[in-house]
Amino acid sequence: MKPTNIFLLTWALLSLNNNPIVAQNEQPNILWIVTDDHRYDAVRAFNTILTGDEMSELGYVESPNIDKLTKMGTTFINAYAHAPGCAPSRASMHFGRYPFRSGVYEFEYHNNKAAHYKPTFPEQLAAMGYQTLRIGKLGVRLKTIKNGKSRPYDIYQNNMDFKKLRKDGFTGWGKDWFYEIEGKKVSPPYKSMEYFVTEKGEFEYISERLENEFPKYKGVAERAMKKYDLLRWHNKKKGPETPFSPGILGGVSSRKAGETRDGFYVKIFEDYLKNKEQQFTFGSQTIDGIDTDKPQFFYLGFDFPHTPVLPPASYRKRFQKHTYKIPLLDQNELKTMPKQMRRQVMAGYTDHFNTSDKQKMIQDYYAFCAYGDDLIGKSVDAFIAYNEKQNKPWLIVYVNGDHGWKLNDHGSASKFTPWDIDVHNPIVVVSSDKTKFPEGKVVKDFVEFVDIAPTILSEAGADLNSEKFAYLDGMNMAAIASGETHKRDYIIGESHAVTGPRAFIRTKEYVFSMQTRPHKKRGQDLGWAQNASYEELDPGLYHMPSDPKEVNNLAFNKKHKKVAQKMKQKLMDIVLGDNRVEVEWSSKGSNATGTTIFKSNYAPEAHDYKLKL
Ligand SMILES: [Ca+2]
Numbered sequence: 001m002k003p004t005n006i007f008l009l010t011w012a013l014l015s016l017n018n019n020p021i022v023a024q025n026e027q028p029n030i031l032w033i034v035t036d037d038h039r040y041d042a043v044r045a046f047n048t049i050l051t052g053d054e055m056s057e058l059g060y061v062e063s064p065n066i067d068k069l070t071k072m073g074t075t076f077i078n079a080y081a082h083a084p085g086c087a088p089s090r091a092s093m094h095f096g097r098y099p100f101r102s103g104v105y106e107f108e109y110h111n112n113k114a115a116h117y118k119p120t121f122p123e124q125l126a127a128m129g130y131q132t133l134r135i136g137k138l139g140v141r142l143k144t145i146k147n148g149k150s151r152p153y154d155i156y157q158n159n160m161d162f163k164k165l166r167k168d169g170f171t172g173w174g175k176d177w178f179y180e181i182e183g184k185k186v187s188p189p190y191k192s193m194e195y196f197v198t199e200k201g202e203f204e205y206i207s208e209r210l211e212n213e214f215p216k217y218k219g220v221a222e223r224a225m226k227k228y229d230l231l232r233w234h235n236k237k238k239g240p241e242t243p244f245s246p247g248i249l250g251g252v253s254s255r256k257a258g259e260t261r262d263g264f265y266v267k268i269f270e271d272y273l274k275n276k277e278q279q280f281t282f283g284s285q286t287i288d289g290i291d292t293d294k295p296q297f298f299y300l301g302f303d304f305p306h307t308p309v310l311p312p313a314s315y316r317k318r319f320q321k322h323t324y325k326i327p328l329l330d331q332n333e334l335k336t337m338p339k340q341m342r343r344q345v346m347a348g349y350t351d352h353f354n355t356s357d358k359q360k361m362i363q364d365y366y367a368f369c370a371y372g373d374d375l376i377g378k379s380v381d382a383f384i385a386y387n388e389k390q391n392k393p394w395l396i397v398y399v400n401g402d403h404g405w406k407l408n409d410h411g412s413a414s415k416f417t418p419w420d421i422d423v424h425n426p427i428v429v430v431s432s433d434k435t436k437f438p439e440g441k442v443v444k445d446f447v448e449f450v451d452i453a454p455t456i457l458s459e460a461g462a463d464l465n466s467e468k469f470a471y472l473d474g475m476n477m478a479a480i481a482s483g484e485t486h487k488r489d490y491i492i493g494e495s496h497a498v499t500g501p502r503a504f505i506r507t508k509e510y511v512f513s514m515q516t517r518p519h520k521k522r523g524q525d526l527g528w529a530q531n532a533s534y535e536e537l538d539p540g541l542y543h544m545p546s547d548p549k550e551v552n553n554l555a556f557n558k559k560h561k562k563v564a565q566k567m568k569q570k571l572m573d574i575v576l577g578d579n580r581v582e583v584e585w586s587s588k589g590s591n592a593t594g595t596t597i598f599k600s601n602y603a604p605e606a607h608d609y610k611l612k613l
Pocket residue numbers: 036037085086306402403
């Protein structure tokens with residue numbers, strides 16, 4: 001902005017308002033943090049609010065830095081994810097739209113050329129003058145179309161992506177495609193080959209094919225299995241656990257605290273904030289340096305505690321001293337479990353693990369969370385120090401997990417279901433303006449992930465009442481905190497990953513879920529659920545006050561028939577009848593060039609936040 005414009009703006013603000021503190025209208029710098037597959041019970045402050053006991057019901061947890069955030073700001077304890085899988089959950093946050101309005105239901109690649117498409121909120125922020133930076137995991141599979149072909153599309157102006165960081169060795173673990181081994185081209189390529197990076201920067205590749213084709217690598221995986229004390233996911237069908245089994249549920253990081261991939265995200269963030277050059281370089285990546293004349297939007301996408309669960313040794317040792325209460329599966333639960341949810345449980349089944357493996361899985365998970373908490377603390381400190389130095393207002397939005405994670409709850413180590421442990425993800429908002437997000441305040445009203453976009457946009461100066469933002473599905477959390485907006489009787493969600501198409505509606509008392517579509521073919525048989533029998537909808541109903549672990553499916557219990565019917569109708573009308581969009585993205589791999597939209601709008605405005613049972 002030219003000096004004359006600053007003068008005019010200042011003059012205009014002063015003449016509109018007698019309050020001489022112009023800084024109040026200044027756009028704040030914003031830090032948005034999202035963790036990955038993070039259970040709410042890993043945080044003492046959340047446990048204290050929810051149960052009165054700071055520890056998880058499973059046992060010892062540690063979270064001094066997130067606890068501190070809750071003291072500095074407002075905790076939205078009943079915040080929920082819409083789609084409990086990384087990609088659809090992150091899409092709902094970035095778009096500020098429900099899956100059934102954005103048309104992104106699972107891990108599909110999609111594009112920004114479909115007629116109903118609206119920009120992500122970081123793009124809106126850039127249009128409002130912000131400089132935007134992402135560090136770490138994004139998970140939104142957005143593409144654009146150029147010359148009829150699907151092309152990469154950046155949501156953020158600047159990106160420090162993990163893929164390049166891990167190739168540079170700034171990680172303890174990675175996974176990548178390799179087209180060349182030992183200088184020789186390999187065909188087909190090694191797809192998603194796993195590797196560890198040692199303290200010395202050496203790469204240890206984990207691949208059965210590699211060991212067979214290149215004898216010099218023989219035994220690397222076996223040695224890594226022992227050295228890092230790995231627990232890999234396995235089941236009877238796929239055979240016993242081997243050094244090549246997929247999914248690391250426990251073990252120790254090959255690197256010390258601060259030098260894991262999450263550790264490097266924080267180091268990059270700290271260095272970036274101190275950088276005074278026009279450009280900023282880390283490893284092989286160079287991005288624009290920080291423009292202190294612009295308001296800043298920083299997004300930190302941590303990978304912890306997503307698999308591979310590999311806490312650094314210093315954390316792991318401490319947590320190995322604790323014995324945890326292991327959630328066990330009651331076989332009766334399996335019998336009445338909705339089929340789609342049973343499918344998911346079986347896909348991530350862990351109940352056959354022996355007790356010591358289950359202990360290890362839980363110890364390492366919470367140790368990983370404790371390590372991540374330290375990294376959050378460091379990021380927050382660096383951000384606040386930057387703002388104090390710049391004398392700028394600021395805002396932190398901390399989202400505890402893009403969704404949750406089961407530690408043998410319901411017999412599975414996984415996500416993807418509408419059970420509370422998979423979708424309950426508290427949010428903490430801390431602001432330099434303590435009137436909007438008061439210190440230590442706890443809000444028990446429902447909050448949904450679609451609220452994140454309008455909250456941040458509003459703080460950045462957007463007029464949410466303008467036509468431009470009419471597409472946003474959520475509410476401003478400042479208005480929820482102050483009670484200015486209407487209260488929700490329920491929250492909703494829908495996800496198609498692993499379970500198949502399934503939606504849920506949750507009140508403070510009950511949660512009802514059902515199959516929404518007969519298959520995943522977009523736009524076909526949209527009216528299926530309306531004509532299907534109740535049994536065909538594969539219903540699940542749980543009563544939270546009497547059954548907080550959600551093990552007794554009451555969907556076919558006569559006493560709860562009325563409740564089930566009401567919730568079914570409401571849910572169906574909303575997700576299938578209130579402006580539902582499905583898109584044929586024509587997704588073959590990442591080549592999402594389709595833009596054909598299918599709509600279902602037989603019950604407009606069914607989503608009115610009201611449901612009396
Ligand atoms: Ca995730």
